[in-house]
């Protein structure tokens with residue numbers, strides 16, 4: 001399907017549709033996926049009702065691509081500049097799209113390294129379950145070594161924050177961003193009864209899942225290339241502090257973000273490419 005202009009905000013996007021009827025919307029700005037819906041039209045990703053669709057601002061929800069920096073792990077602005085930059089469309093089919101950011105090195109004075117960042121989104125199906133796959137590849141097109149951290153900052157839509165548990169992280173070491181990066185060890189499932197902002201280190205590529213007892217649904221998170229996974233819910237005070245996020249919206253979302261974070265930064269020699277991916281599987285009740 002061709003690039004269309006979203007009439008509500010004037011921004012260019014692609015609407016992907018799987019054979020089974022699942023839909024994803026991908027903006028050229030940031031190669032930012034803003035929605036993923038199953039064939040019944042149910043939202044599987046969260047995007048804030050107060051999201052601001054005005055470049056260069058990043059969109060609050062979906063999957064911001066954090067590159068070449070995750071969070072504050074470096075000198076750049078929060079989460080790097082890819083999410084604030086328009087990508088070009090390389091290729092598309094009905095159910096997939098590939099976008100590229102060809103950075104020349106003058107995008108941010110703190111990151112004078114040319115690179116190409118490719119983001120591919122593919123809708124699929126596993127039995128009855130819709131799947132969402134996102135692959136990123138970063139190629140160092142310059143003549144100096146570059147280092148980076150990164151994340152696919154995925155916002156999941158859930159029935160209610162008190163209904164969800166994240167399994168598959170039992171025993172995994174994490175750094176707690178709310179405790180100055182203190183190292184801790186996860187015991188059992190992650191549940192949410194306060195703000196959570198953690199970088200889980202060396203997370204297994206499969207086995208992490210969100211179980212939602214309100215809907216009976218399960219999201220499986222599979223990843224490759226990204227060693228870490230960030231888990232985030234802003235809770236009350238941070239929700240109130242964010243202009244592009246409703247005060248109550250922390251109740252209907254959580255983020256699990258495959259990342260090169262605490263295990264990074266990664267270094268790329270001239271000409272070298274790194275790639276990472278995530279596949280999300282939505283199993284309805």
Ligand SMILES: O=P(O)(O)OC[C@H]1O[C@H](O)[C@H](O)[C@@H](O)[C@@H]1O
Nearest residue numbers: 071078079177197198230232255
């Ligand atoms: O508000 P943003 O820049 O989009 O960041 C939103 C959140 O992203 C990540 O999950 C970080 O770990 C959090 O510390 C941060 O608050």
